[in-house]
Amino acid sequence: MGYRVVIAGATGNVGREMLNILAERQFPVDEIAVLASRKSLGTEVTFGDKTLTTQDLDTFDFAGWDMALFAIGSDATKKYAPKAAAAGCTVIDNSSLYRYDPDIPLIVPEVNPQAVHGYAKKNIIANPNCSTAQMVVALKPLHDRAKIKRVVVSTYQSVSGSGKEAIDELWDQTKAVYNPTQDVPPSVYTKQIAFNVIPHIDVFLDDGSTKEEWKMVAETKKIVDPSIKVTATCVRVPVFVGHSESINIEFEDFLDEDEARDILREAPGIMVIDKREDGGYVTPIECVGDFATFISRIRQDSTIDNGLNLWCVSDNLRKGAALNAVQIAELLGREVLKKG
Template structure:
């Protein structure tokens, strides 16, 4: 016996990835509904070897459905997630709307699976920000061994994190460099993204941090440990898919780089590729389509007493969004609904 599953926002990048991953992982689906806004109504999407037509999110009745994976943005989620939850359908939401709600668990299954039991307060579970998700997967096993005090992270985030418009803008600007008359000014991003990097993701806050940087701080504390101090600089780079992070960690206890490497090798969701030679590390191009969070460049930071540096790469459309949502659905099935 399987589950009745809804994917809302099925025509977007993340929604399509959710469908792909549900099929790839053979999630026990008895029935599936794919929803979209009225402007995308009737659009066909793939689910394994099936082709499905989207239904209208605005009129859909969630009664009798087990779980709904939402990838529709905060504005639409604010309207439709409570309707689904009230109808008894557990919502797994990819937007930022509920991440900081004390009554909604924020979950990365490799890190805080027990938090799933908090779903019952609102019948909603939040999926974290893409840059946070891969980082906490890397931090968790090290934190368990040596207790992390402080994290300094610089991100190198792909344009797909900004949706289809971000991908299109990089593509069009790149073409415009070589094809006269095809030039395209910045629209989705604040400055040219082709052959450039932009130290600005989301809006600026009064502190001088951007909202993306604030998200990494707040979410790491909620998911992993409120006592960890985090500072972040988030940068958009001209890469289509795959977020990279340079992470500096300060621990309470000394942790040797060799021990850290072995801890990470056996940790769930992580693949260590760390050879001190040309090409002995993973780059965004190599992580696309993979489930793993890749860790490379593990080394001691000798500038502080108990410091480590590492390089972290993951497919942001997968672990940073769709995969994590499906893993939450699997966790919910195992721990709570217990049908599959």
């Protein structure tokens, strides 16, 4: 016996990826409904070998459905998630709306699967920010061994994290560089993204950090350990898909780089590619379409007593969004609903 599953926002990048991953991982689906806003109503999407037609999110009746994976942004989620949850359909939400609500679990299944049991308070589970998701997968097994005191992370985030319009903007600006008759001024971003990097993701806060940087701090504390100190600099780069992170970790206890490498090789969701030679590391273009979080460049930090550096790469549309949501659905089914 399988589940009755809803995908809200099925025509967007993340919604389509959710459908792909559900099919790839052979999630036990008895029935699936794909929802969209009225402007996308009737659009066809694929689920395995099936073609599905989107239904109206505004009028959909969630009663009798087991779980709904939401990829519709915070404003729409605020309206429709409580409606679904009240109808008995557990919401797995990809927006930032519920991530910091103490009554709603924020889950990365490789890191804090036990938190799934907290779903019952509001019948909603939050999916973390894309940059946080891949980082905590790498941090957790190392924290279990040597207890992390502080993390300094710089991110190199692809434009797909901003949606289809951002992908189009990068593509159009790149073409315009080679065609002097074209002018593609920035629209999604504050400055040209083609052949450039922009140290600004989301809005600025009073302390000078951006909200994306604040998210990494708050979410790491909620998912892994509130005692970990985190400082982040988040940068948008001219890459279509795949987020990269340079992570510096300070531990309470000494952790040798070789032991860290062995720990990460055995950790769930991680693939270690770490050869000290030309090309012996993973770049964003190589991670696209893969489920794993890739770790490279593991090395001791000689400037502090108990420090390590590493390079972390993942497909942000997968582990950073759609894959993690599907993994939460699998966890919910396995640990709570127990149908499939």
